[in-house]
Amino acid sequence: xxxxxxxxxxxxxxxxxxxxxxxxxxxxxxxxxxxxxxxxxxxxxxxxxxxxxxxxxxxxxxxxxxxxxxxxxxxxxxxxxxxxxxxxxxxxxxxxxxxxxxxxxxxxxxxxxxxxxxxxxxxxxxxxxxxxxxxxxxxxxxxxxxxxxxxxxxxxxxxxxxxxxxxxxxxxxxxxxxxxxxxxxxxxxxxxxx
Amino acid sequence: xxxxxxxxxxxxxxxxxxxxxxxxxxxxxxxxxxxxxxxxxxxxxxxxxxxxxxxxxxxxxxxxxxxxxxxxxxxxxxxxxxxxxxxxxxxxxxxxxxxxxxxxxxxxxxxxxxxxxxxxxxxxxxxxxxxxxxxxxxxxxxxxxxxxxxxxxxxxxxxxxxxxxxxxxxxxxxxxxxxxxxxxxxxxxxxxxx
Amino acid sequence: xxxxxxxxxxxxxxxxxxxxxxxxxxxxxxxxxxxxxxxxxxxxxxxxxxxxxxxxxxxxxxxxxxxxxxxxxxxxxxxxxxxxxxxxxxxxxxxxxxxxxxxxxxxxxxxxxxxxxxxxxxxxxxxxxxxxxxxxxxxxxxxxxxxxxxxxxxxxxxxxxxxxxxxxxxxxxxxxxxxxxxxxxxxxxxxxxx
Amino acid sequence: xxxxxxxxxxxxxxxxxxxxxxxxxxxxxxxxxxxxxxxxxxxxxxxxxxxxxxxxxxxxxxxxxxxxxxxxxxxxxxxxxxxxxxxxxxxxxxxxxxxxxxxxxxxxxxxxxxxxxxxxxxxxxxxxxxxxxxxxxxxxxxxxxxxxxxxxxxxxxxxxxxxxxxxxxxxxxxxxxxxxxxxxxxxxxxxxxx
DNA sequence: TATGAATGAGCCTTCATTCAT
DNA sequence: GATGAATGAAGGCTCATTCAT
Numbered sequence: 001x002x003x004x005x006x007x008x009x010x011x012x013x014x015x016x017x018x019x020x021x022x023x024x025x026x027x028x029x030x031x032x033x034x035x036x037x038x039x040x041x042x043x044x045x046x047x048x049x050x051x052x053x054x055x056x057x058x059x060x061x062x063x064x065x066x067x068x069x070x071x072x073x074x075x076x077x078x079x080x081x082x083x084x085x086x087x088x089x090x091x092x093x094x095x096x097x098x099x100x101x102x103x104x105x106x107x108x109x110x111x112x113x114x115x116x117x118x119x120x121x122x123x124x125x126x127x128x129x130x131x132x133x134x135x136x137x138x139x140x141x142x143x144x145x146x147x148x149x150x151x152x153x154x155x156x157x158x159x160x161x162x163x164x165x166x167x168x169x170x171x172x173x174x175x176x177x178x179x180x181x182x183x184x185x186x187x188x189x190x191x192x193x194x
Numbered sequence: 195x196x197x198x199x200x201x202x203x204x205x206x207x208x209x210x211x212x213x214x215x216x217x218x219x220x221x222x223x224x225x226x227x228x229x230x231x232x233x234x235x236x237x238x239x240x241x242x243x244x245x246x247x248x249x250x251x252x253x254x255x256x257x258x259x260x261x262x263x264x265x266x267x268x269x270x271x272x273x274x275x276x277x278x279x280x281x282x283x284x285x286x287x288x289x290x291x292x293x294x295x296x297x298x299x300x301x302x303x304x305x306x307x308x309x310x311x312x313x314x315x316x317x318x319x320x321x322x323x324x325x326x327x328x329x330x331x332x333x334x335x336x337x338x339x340x341x342x343x344x345x346x347x348x349x350x351x352x353x354x355x356x357x358x359x360x361x362x363x364x365x366x367x368x369x370x371x372x373x374x375x376x377x378x379x380x381x382x383x384x385x386x387x388x
Numbered sequence: 389x390x391x392x393x394x395x396x397x398x399x400x401x402x403x404x405x406x407x408x409x410x411x412x413x414x415x416x417x418x419x420x421x422x423x424x425x426x427x428x429x430x431x432x433x434x435x436x437x438x439x440x441x442x443x444x445x446x447x448x449x450x451x452x453x454x455x456x457x458x459x460x461x462x463x464x465x466x467x468x469x470x471x472x473x474x475x476x477x478x479x480x481x482x483x484x485x486x487x488x489x490x491x492x493x494x495x496x497x498x499x500x501x502x503x504x505x506x507x508x509x510x511x512x513x514x515x516x517x518x519x520x521x522x523x524x525x526x527x528x529x530x531x532x533x534x535x536x537x538x539x540x541x542x543x544x545x546x547x548x549x550x551x552x553x554x555x556x557x558x559x560x561x562x563x564x565x566x567x568x569x570x571x572x573x574x575x576x577x578x579x580x581x582x
Numbered sequence: 583x584x585x586x587x588x589x590x591x592x593x594x595x596x597x598x599x600x601x602x603x604x605x606x607x608x609x610x611x612x613x614x615x616x617x618x619x620x621x622x623x624x625x626x627x628x629x630x631x632x633x634x635x636x637x638x639x640x641x642x643x644x645x646x647x648x649x650x651x652x653x654x655x656x657x658x659x660x661x662x663x664x665x666x667x668x669x670x671x672x673x674x675x676x677x678x679x680x681x682x683x684x685x686x687x688x689x690x691x692x693x694x695x696x697x698x699x700x701x702x703x704x705x706x707x708x709x710x711x712x713x714x715x716x717x718x719x720x721x722x723x724x725x726x727x728x729x730x731x732x733x734x735x736x737x738x739x740x741x742x743x744x745x746x747x748x749x750x751x752x753x754x755x756x757x758x759x760x761x762x763x764x765x766x767x768x769x770x771x772x773x774x775x776x
Numbered sequence: 777t778a779t780g781a782a783t784g785a786g787c788c789t790t791c792a793t794t795c796a797t
Numbered sequence: 798g799a800t801g802a803a804t805g806a807a808g809g810c811t812c813a814t815t816c817a818t
Contacts (some may be wrong), residue, residue, distance in 0.1 A: 023307050024203065025369060029813060030780095039779040041815080050813060080386065106310070109303045113217050116300065134385065144387055149378055152385040154360055155353040155377070162352025163345070182342055183349070190384030191328065191346040192274060193338055223788060223806095233804045235790075244788065254807095411695050415790060418801095427800040429794080438792060468774065491702065494698070497691045501605050508751060532766065532775055536764055540773045542748055543741040544763070550740025551733070557702065570730055571737070578772030579716065579725055579734045580662060589782095611809060612784095621783045624809080632809065 008046050010036045012057050020099035024107040051115050054108065059122050061100060065093060066125050079137025080188055083156070086133065087187070088180040090160055095176045105161075105168045130156055156187055202240050204230045206251050209369060210254055214293035218301040223247075245309055252302065253316050259287060260319050273331025274382055277350070280327065281381070282374040289370045299355075299362045324350055350381055396434050398424045400445050408487035412495040417441075439503050446496065447510050449488060453481060454513050469575055471544070474521065475575070476568040478548055483564045487495025493549075493556045518544055544575055589626050592608060592752060593618045594639050602681035606689040633697050640690065641704050648707050661719025662770055665738070668715065669769070670762040671740055677758045687743075687750045712738055738769055 014036035019027040029050055033040045048054045072085040094101040108119065130153045137143035143152075163183055167176045216255040223244055227234045241247045241298035266279040288295040302313060324347045331337035337346075357377055361370045402424035407415040417432055417438055421428045426473045435441045460473040482489040496507065518541045525531035531540075596618035601609040611632055615622045629635045654667040676683040690701065712735045719725035725734075745765055749758045 006344045023305055024277055028811085033780095040781095040813090041779055042777085044814070045777070084356055106307065110306065112304060113300055117363070137385075142387065143385055146384055148380075151357070151373065151376055151380055154356045155349070155380050155385065158352035158354075158356025159349040160352075161356065162348045166348055169311075179345065182345055186342075186349050186384065188386035189383045190340060190380065191331075191337055191349065192382035193336065222786090227805095234788090234806090235804055236802085239802070315778070413694055416790085421801095428792090428802095429800055430798085432793070433798070455677055456667060479750070481776035494695065498694065500607055500692060501688055505751070530775065531773055532724075536768075539761065539764055539768060542744045543737070543768050543773065546742070546744025547737040548738035548740075549744065550736045554736055557699075567733065570733055574730075574737050574772065576734055576772045576774035578768065578770045579729055579737065581718075581724065610807090615784095622785090622809090623783055624781085626810065627781070 005046070007036070007042065009039060009041040011038065011043060011046055011053065012060055015053050015057050016061075016099050016103055020102040027107075038115045051118075054111065054115060055118050055122065058104075058108065058119050061104070062122050062126060065090075066129055067069075068093065069129060073133070079133050079140065079142045080184075082133045082136070083187065084180065084184045086130070087160060087184050088177065091164065091176045091180045091183075094164055095172075097173055101164065101168050101172070105165045127153060127157060159183060159187060196359055199240070201230070201232060201236065204232065205237060205240055205247065206254055209247050209251050210255075210291075210293050210297055212295040213301045218304040223300075245305075248302065248305060248309060249312050249316070251297075252313050255298070256316050256320060260282075262267065262287065262324055263323065267327070273327055273334060273336045274378075276330070278374070278378045280324070281354060281378050282371065284357065285370045285374045285377075288358055289366075295358065295362050295366070297385045299359045321347060321351060353377060353381060393434070395424070395426060395430065399426065399431060399434055400442065400448055402493055403441050403445050404449075404487050407495045408490040412498040415495075428568065439499075439506075442496065442499065442503060443506050443510065446492075446507050449492070450510050450514060453478075454517055456481065457517065461521070467521055467528060467530045468572075470521045470524070471575065472572045474518070475548060475572045476565065479552065479564045479568045479571075482552055483560075486560055488558050489552065489560070493553045515541060515545060547571060547575060587628070589620060589624065589678040593620065593625060593628055593635065594642055597635050597639050598643075598679075598681050598685055601689045606692040609689075620758045633693075633700075635695060636690065636693060637700050637704070639685075640701050643686070644704050644708060647672075648711055650675065651711065655715070658738070661715055661722060661724045662766075664718070665769065666762065666766045667741060668712070669766050670759065673746065673758045673762045673765075676746055678755075680754055683746065683750050683754070687747045709735060709739060741765060741769060 009034065015027070015032050018032050018035050022031065029043055030040050031044050032053070036043075043053070047056060069086050069089045072089050073082045076082045076085060094104070109116070111119070131149050134143065134147065134152050134156075136147045138145065138147050138149065162184070163179060164176065165173065167179075205226065207225050209221070212226045212229050216225065223237055224234050226247065227237050230237075237247070241250060252347065262281050265282045266283050267276045270276045270279060288298070303310070305313070325343050327340065328343045328346050328350075330339065332341050332343070354377070355374060358370065361368065371382075399420065399489045403415070403420050406420045406423050410419065417431055418428050420441065421431050424431075431441070435444060457477045460477050464473060465543050468564045478538050482492070497504070499507070519537050520543075522531065522535065522537045526533060526535050526537065548571070552564065552569060555562065555567075587588065589591050593614065597609070597614050600617050604613065611625055612622050614635065618625075618748045625635070629638060651668050651671045654671050655664045658664045658667060676686070691698070693701070713731050716725065716729065716731045716734050716738075720727060720729050720731070742765070745761060749756065749761075
């Protein structure tokens with residue numbers, strides 16, 4: 001399996017660094033190859049084309065993301081707790097890998113519509129996880145019986161995404177992880193008064 | 195004033211159509227000129243360069259956006275009502291101009307970091323409007339005194355944006371406007387139970 | 389006659405200034421029109437096309453050049469004296485009009501081969517004057533009977549031209565007129581010893 | 583070293599031919615590539631940009647020029663002899679490569695001021711050689727002690743340049759090399775009588 | 777496997793000239 | 798005569814991908 005060979009990872013990791021530091025449009029294959037310490041042609045022994053590097057990168061990181069969050073959630077009983085774990089993990093993991101944060105929040109969105117659709121396919125795994133938490137909460141009576149799960153998922157993901165993007169656009173100047181708890185509170189209670 | 199001349203509008207409108215139908219990277223200046231019914235060179239009598247078309251397009255539409263929403267809000271007393279008007283207007287205006295929806299949600303985000311920052315400057319006018327509604331609600335006691343306005347704004351904008359993007363990615367198959375009311379309810383009350 | 393109308397001169401003079409200050413390739417017709425205080429289209433009432441401005445400019449200035457030199461020479465008897473007058477006048481006139489010096493020595497030479505041939509036609513009037521002085525000197529016995537007039541003309545013109553160009557390329561930092569006498573001495577006596 | 587690779591020379595040589603035959607402004611990169619038998623992109627593996635081809639071309643040819651002339655001069659003792667060798671070599675080398683003659687005398691001068699200054703830098707090597715001959719001659723007493731070397735250099739180079747340009751403008755119809763001896767005589771003795 | 781030299785398609789912008797007013 | 802808005806052709810350069818070694 002190619003995905004387990006060292007050069008596969010080398011190239012993925014190089015891509016993250018090169019895209020974060022140079023921007024999507026200045027991340028030429030030759031630059032990625034150089035950063036990875038391989039020849040340009042070698043890239044094509046591991047990836048179908050440039051787009052394939054980007055999708056693989058996203059799959060790879062997103063898979064790790066979902067996996068870690070599922071671990072965190074495993075022990076929790078309450079949906080609200082699970083949600084907090086998710087927001088915290090989401091913010092923390094991107095805080096800890098600033099290159100990755102730049103790539104996912106800014107650079108990868110510059111890709112064309114086609115690639116964006118493929119990235120969205122990968123994202124579905126994460127969105128499904130959000131929906132599962134919401135469905136659990138609804139079943140257990142913790143969330144309203146008439147909660148529109150799709151809309152609620154859009155609120156949750158949209159809010160987290162916007163919060164992270166704002167943080168990245170502000171050059172990651174403040175502590176993102178500290179926002180997990182207040183953001184969670186907003187998501188559960190809304191911005192209205194009780 | 196160039197911005198009031200008919201060709202200025204012609205070109206802006208042509209750009210929206212061409213970008214929506216062909217995608218950002220396939221929206222050549224010559225294609226926009228043809229759609230606008232002018233010569234390639236004429237574009238440069240009204241715009242500094244291709245990027246300037248995009249920024250002007252965004253300023254133009256966003257200005258109209260903010261203006262319309264402010265009109266709608268004007269008569270309302272309650273912050274919650276204002277918020278509903280905003281979500282409704284946001285969804286309705288993008289529903290009514292499907293080309294524009296594609297451009298703002300998908301295509302314009304493919305622009306490079308530089309252009310993205312300029313677009314963000316324009317966006318600030320809208321975000322300020324959201325924050326004004328929140329501040330009003332907090333002052334009137336309608337929203338909690340400890341509401342973090344910035345975070346709440348991120349929730350509101352993030353949720354609307356994600357909702358519209360999901361709708362566009364699903365090829366605008368369902369009625370976006372109908373989601374305004376339930377989305378508003380979510381934003382006010384959160385996804386938790388009372 | 390168009391050539392006597394005030395706008396004709398206005399445009400020629402504007403062209404000299406614009407070319408000297410902006411360079412040949414940055415001397416657009418619209419810039420010349422603006423400097424001349426006329427509309428772009430007006431240029432074409434007085435000149436066939438852009439090339440025609442340049443040729444006319446050169447004809448105009450060169451005509452004045454030859455005329456002035458002929459005046460200076462008129463009274464002189466000796467060919468060597470005439471030659472000195474010519475070198476002095478040549479250097480002085482270009483010293484006094486630095487814009488013109490830049491245009492003739494640097495900018496006009498960037499024109500294409502076609503225009504260069506036309507400029508050469510105009511130059512022939514000046515070259516003929518040089519040859520006349522040489523022929524006079526040969527006839528009067530002042531210069532050797534076997535003097536190759538064409539070659540001598542090339543030496544004289546080439547030397548003057550190179551001297552002026554070097555002066556312009558050195559940003560006209562030194563007194564060009566002061567070089568007339570030593571240059572004349574070199575042309576008459578060569579660089580060898582008597 | 584890129585400069586020793588065969589494609590480097592191929593492209594330089596192609597550029598000379600294409601520029602001579604089509605003129606500077608009609609010498610598109612694609613034309614040069616075609617003539618060189620390489621792809622357009624290959625040009626950019628060997629040259630930074632189009633201007634770099636021209637500068638390299640000039641450096642290359644001028645380097646060869648100076649080298650050849652220095653070889654010729656090496657054995658000579660008298661400055662006048664050296665000067666003759668130089669004029670002869672200069673005329674002969676341009677006679678033998680008519681394409682190159684057109685390029686150096688007409689086409690390369692159409693380049694913009696910036697490139698012109700770079701070309702001038704290269705030319706300095708040749709001008710220094712001329713000055714060295716003159717200085718030698720002055721030291722040895724062959725030339726007058728008060729000879730202004732800079733002016734004499736301007737006479738010599740200006741005369742040679744004008745002679746070659748006139749020959750090229752006359753479509754190289756006569757034997758340029760035959761002019762070396764009479765031109766040399768003029769330069770040494772001037773056009774005056776002993 | 778790995779290399780890296782070579783390929784070649786594709787587009788924004790300028791500016792001399794025209795012509796309706 | 799005078800205007801100036803409109804025209805439209807034309808080319809240098811980048812970079813993802815290939816393939817002979």
